[in-house]
Amino acid sequence: MPSTYKYPRPALTVDCVVFGLDDADLKVLLIQRDLEPHRGGWALPGGFVHVDEDLDQAAMRELREETGVDRVFLEQLYTFGALGRDPRERVVTVAYYALVKLLDHRVQAATDARSAAWFAADELPTLAFDHAEIVAVALARLRGKVRYQPIGFELLPPKFTLSQLQHLYEVVLERPLDKRNFRKKVLSLKLLEELDEVEQDVAHRAARLYRFDERRYKKLVKQGFNFEI
């Protein structure tokens, strides 16, 4: 049933920039719009905030509904409210960014009713609305934050090699890192648990697997520890 208010209200939406990482580079998950405006164009997953759900819930719901992505790292990014950012009416959107383990989510995105696909973050198609700006802000946030918060692990499988971890930082920070210095640095943090396991099915010496020790990290943070890479 319709609702009436004394003064006009902006519509409120959420949009999500979903990042994933593969062997080659950083990816962003986009959906193809099935409505005007920009019908058929690529856009960020998102939609209207229901009046009885909070913002984080709305973002998670839209992500699940439109891309099948669920139970991932999700953090509010920035709220975009420029006049005219949506040609139909005034729409304010609370943008989020998500970090997913790409291997877990490759299939769902591709097989969803709505067409969804991963694009290299530095080769995105033209995006609807102001979504290109939102992605730019999300990238900047990710680049800034990955250095002083251990969020990079959200992009990797639970067990990973040090080379995978280094590759992650190289891709996100867009610069090469020295292998020995990188390993020295991350191991000195004492946040990685060395497993008695190695990679499988590689055509060369198998690398040791590590796991991020989240319990230990939280304990150290309480003691004033600051993650930094």
Added chain:
Amino acid sequence: MPSTYKYPRPALTVDCVVFGLDDADLKVLLIQRDLEPHRGGWALPGGFVHVDEDLDQAAMRELREETGVDRVFLEQLYTFGALGRDPRERVVTVAYYALVKLLDHRVQAATDARSAAWFAADELPTLAFDHAEIVAVALARLRGKVRYQPIGFELLPPKFTLSQLQHLYEVVLERPLDKRNFRKKVLSLKLLEELDEVEQDVAHRAARLYRFDERRYKKLVKQGFNFEI
């Protein structure tokens, strides 16, 4: 005239955490509410976003209308949208924080029709709605950001002494800093212009005045420079 929509919409507001600095400590500007709920209680300046103004404009307008504060550093903080944060109806608020030169704004705030007052940031009265949480987030942002962005200068007069600057960092970061190391560090950044002026009317040796060289800062940023204190 009233507006009708197919689905109910949250109300959208902006709220501002205004920081100022005096000799003693960091202050926050609050207003006394003249409407229910929390009538007579202290709250952040803020109000509804008009449908024809963008978010930054709305924040600036509310700040001007409610406190007389104008032309100050203002930056979006975070958007708060928990269910029940306003007892009347669903209200989503885009929070901002502002940094003002307290001496410029002491009078207006006190003489405005609405009662406004500065409170020490660590001794705030009970606040309406979830405003205490908003202030906490703003403080965390300020503490984090002051170290790697030259925003602290927004809290000082255009000409200031190195001791004032050090005091600023000590108050915001909540820890004492070594005088010699601090001076060495800030001067090494080459962002302060040493003036041929000293403090006036002090009962001891007058300190030299400095000015933040914003042009130089912007130029250095373009060359990849990163401010850090």
Added chain:
DNA sequence: CCAAAAGTGTTTCACGTACACCCATGC
């Protein structure tokens, strides 16, 4: 002349950075 804050250098230590070779494995 006393109170109050301004101003000034050196030493030490930790950490970031640069850098090259041998090892294990699968094919």
Added chain:
DNA sequence: GCATGGGTGTACGTGAAACACTTTTGG
């Protein structure tokens, strides 16, 4: 046996941190 990435140590330089006394000015 060869191609591919895994894994390892040292030397150097920069910058952070610790630390105390003299100078200037007004009252």
